[in-house]
Amino acid sequence: MSLIVQKFGGTSVADTEKIRAAARRAIRAQKQGHRVVMVVSAMGKQTDVLLKLAAGVCERPPAREMDMLLSTGEQTSVALVAMAIHDLGSKAVSLTGGQIGMKTDNSFSKARIRSIDTRRIERLLEEGNIVVAAGFQGIDDDLNITTLGRGGSDTTAVALAAVLGADACEINTDVDGVYTTDPRLLPEARRVDVISYDEMLELASLGAGVMHSRSIEFAKKFSVPIHVRSSFGDRDGTMIVAQAESESAAVSGAALTKDEARVTVLGVPDVPGMSRTIFNAIAAQKIAVDMVVQNVGAEGKADVSFTVAGDELDQTLRAVESIVDSIDASGVTHDAEVSKVSVVGLGMADQKAVAAKMFRALADAGVNIQMITTSEIKISALVPREQSAAALRAVHEGFTLDQRPADAKTWKEIKAEAAVEADVHDVVSRLQNDALEALTLTDIAFVGGQARVTLDGVLDQVGIAADVFEEIGQAGIFIDMIVQGFDGEDGRTSVSFTTDEANLEASIKVAEQICEKHAMRGVRGSAGITKLSVSGIGLRSHTQVGTVLFDQLAEAKINVEMIATSELQVNVVIDSAQADTATRRLKAAFADALN
Ligand SMILES: Nc1ncnc2c1ncn2[C@@H]1O[C@H](COP(=O)(O)OP(=O)(O)O)[C@@H](O)[C@H]1O
Numbered sequence: 295m296s297l298i299v300q301k302f303g304g305t306s307v308a309d310t311e312k313i314r315a316a317a318r319r320a321i322r323a324q325k326q327g328h329r330v331v332m333v334v335s336a337m338g339k340q341t342d343v344l345l346k347l348a349a350g351v352c353e354r355p356p357a358r359e360m361d362m363l364l365s366t367g368e369q370t371s372v373a374l375v376a377m378a379i380h381d382l383g384s385k386a387v388s389l390t391g392g393q394i395g396m397k398t399d400n401s402f403s404k405a406r407i408r409s410i411d412t413r414r415i416e417r418l419l420e421e422g423n424i425v426v427a428a429g430f431q432g433i434d435d436d437l438n439i440t441t442l443g444r445g446g447s448d449t450t451a452v453a454l455a456a457v458l459g460a461d462a463c464e465i466n467t468d469v470d471g472v473y474t475t476d477p478r479l480l481p482e483a484r485r486v487d488v489i490s491y492d493e494m495l496e497l498a499s500l501g502a503g504v505m506h507s508r509s510i511e512f513a514k515k516f517s518v519p520i521h522v523r524s525s526f527g528d529r530d531g532t533m534i535v536a537q538a539e540s541e542s543a544a545v546s547g548a549a550l551t552k553d554e555a556r557v558t559v560l561g562v563p564d565v566p567g568m569s570r571t572i573f574n575a576i577a578a579q580k581i582a583v584d585m586v587v588q589n590v591g592a593e594g595k596a597d598v599s600f601t602v603a604g605d606e607l608d609q610t611l612r613a614v615e616s617i618v619d620s621i622d623a624s625g626v627t628h629d630a631e632v633s634k635v636s637v638v639g640l641g642m643a644d645q646k647a648v649a650a651k652m653f654r655a656l657a658d659a660g661v662n663i664q665m666i667t668t669s670e671i672k673i674s675a676l677v678p679r680e681q682s683a684a685a686l687r688a689v690h691e692g693f694t695l696d697q698r699p700a701d702a703k704t705w706k707e708i709k710a711e712a713a714v715e716a717d718v719h720d721v722v723s724r725l726q727n728d729a730l731e732a733l734t735l736t737d738i739a740f741v742g743g744q745a746r747v748t749l750d751g752v753l754d755q756v757g758i759a760a761d762v763f764e765e766i767g768q769a770g771i772f773i774d775m776i777v778q779g780f781d782g783e784d785g786r787t788s789v790s791f792t793t794d795e796a797n798l799e800a801s802i803k804v805a806e807q808i809c810e811k812h813a814m815r816g817v818r819g820s821a822g823i824t825k826l827s828v829s830g831i832g833l834r835s836h837t838q839v840g841t842v843l844f845d846q847l848a849e850a851k852i853n854v855e856m857i858a859t860s861e862l863q864v865n866v867v868i869d870s871a872q873a874d875t876a877t878r879r880l881k882a883a884f885a886d887a888l889n
């Protein structure tokens with residue numbers, strides 16, 4: 295008999311009527327012949343209500359007690375859903391995280407799943423029950439209640455679907471699928487039939503709240519197809535699978551992280567080990583850092599800028615300020631009023647001029663770009679928060695995301711073409727280990743023969759990035775990484791990009807023309823650099839990846855010249871002479887995580 299996992303988010307169990315509707319949906323599936331496991335979140339905004347309650351009694355509540363409190367939201371809703379099922383004449387049993395055998399580590403509020411013992415669920419299903427499992431929670435080795443982080447019920451659902459070998463994992467929510475961007479922010483957003491794990495992973499971590507990004511890490515690792523659909527209708531929604539909807543589209547979605555904050559550490563001595571000290575201090579707080587840009591200025595001093603989630607700014611500043619003196623930096627600045635707008639697409643790597651198109655769309659909408667970072671399948675720009683809505687609309691329009699690409703395929707078509715199914719034995723053996731959410735790396739490799747070009751003293755004005763990259767594109771120069779950093783001192787920024795060594799001369803020539811036209815300070819370029827990449831799943835959320843990487847490079851006295859991070863890859867640019875040593879060291883340091 296087939297088994298389906300049906301997750302109902304807070305909005306889908308927000309009141310008694312909705313709870314009864316969710317119960318009816320599960321009963322219907324059971325009557326159609328499926329065994330049904332429901333995963334349920336706290337009712338409506340109950341988790342926020344509990345957070346406020348805690349804030350009323352304690353300024354900084356202990357994390358353990360916070361998890362104890364927050365888990366009650368789900369405990370209430372599972373009991374109510376099970377009661378509603380009984381009332382409708384079917385059998386159901388509600389279970390907490392501990393009762394479903396969801397073992398996690400002990401990082402309260404961000405716990406990671408270690409293992410799930412499915413025996414009890416299987417027995418209850420055998421007896422004809424609908425199992426109603428609490429999302430978002432687990433227990434650690436000492437039987438403390440833990441939670442998986444905001445939005446974590448999606449991860450519970452996908453993890454259960456994986457370990458139970460479910461035929462389907464349905465995410466029932468208040469939208470009828472995944473859209474090209476949040477439809478609440480942009481009504482013209484388009485629902486897609488299919489989106490790839492990689493794209494969804496990036497979009498989710500960039501602010502597409504429809505899915506918890508860790509649930510997609512899980513789904514990718516264990517090949518769980520996810521069906522995102524509306525709780526309130528019967529139409530098919532969006533399938534999240536390995537394949538993308540279109541092969542030709544460079545960009546398939548856009549996302550906005552509204553509450554970002556920028557932090558800049560000024561005047562950092564440009565010697566190996568400084569980034570390590572800064573980022574270790576932050577990683578120790580389990581804070582994920584994004585958009586890291588290092589500008590090497592005059593006198594061998596660098597300004598290191600990065601962004602963090604707005605609600606983690608205070609904690610980040612405390613961590614950074616505690617080490618500023620020890621690294622001899624001159625100070626720390628921050629901006630709490632910024633937002634990050636990003637575009638994501640698997641087709642991006644093969645297409646020139648995607649970045650220029652994004653920057654032009656922003657320039658035409660009068661949006662000033664403060665920082666830029668790129669990775670293989672995403673481009674992010676930091677913009678003033680008051681311009682964030684305009685920025686999202688501009689990029690969505692710029693890439694005509696409201697229109698279905700001509701070669702877009704439906705899930706049926708993709709499924710029919712998919713030649714090989716996942717290797718079942720491989721998946722089962724991985725599900726047997728006791729570190730289900732452990733870091734998984736697929737490769738550590740480098741590409742040599744690269745060059746870097748930097749334009750210094752770029753005026754912080756609308757349209758400059760668009761001009762720069764359009765002109766470089768017109769000169770036929772293929773570029774890889776782009777970073778634009780915030781220059782704390784004089785309101786100027788510097789823009790760097792990497793390209794093949796063969797393009798260095800041509801790139802400098804074009805850059806010099808641009809420099810003159812826009813009254814910039816100057817152009818620098820150097821060959822002999824290498825891009826070193828660590829690839830895997832969920833690299834940003836496993837904050838130790840950055841720590842280990844910086845540790846290893848610093849110990850070998852290797853200077854990191856540029857950094858680009860995504861969920862799928864961490865890339866650093868280093869001197870080619872050190873590429874072999876760096877790769878060897880990283881392979882040894884990450885041996886346990888490498889597949
Ligand atoms: N790309 C996107 N596609 C669909 N919905 C999105 C996207 N980005 C953000 N969202 C938002 O996610 C919401 C659903 O997530 P959430 O409110 O957490 O639901 P639930 O309570 O079911 O977990 C939608 O109402 C929508 O506004």
Ligand SMILES: N[C@@H](CC(=O)OP(=O)(O)O)C(=O)O
Nearest residue numbers: 303304335341444445446447
């Ligand atoms: N209740 C938790 C977990 C969760 O996943 O909720 P939802 O499915 O409503 O996003 C939260 O609000 O974070």
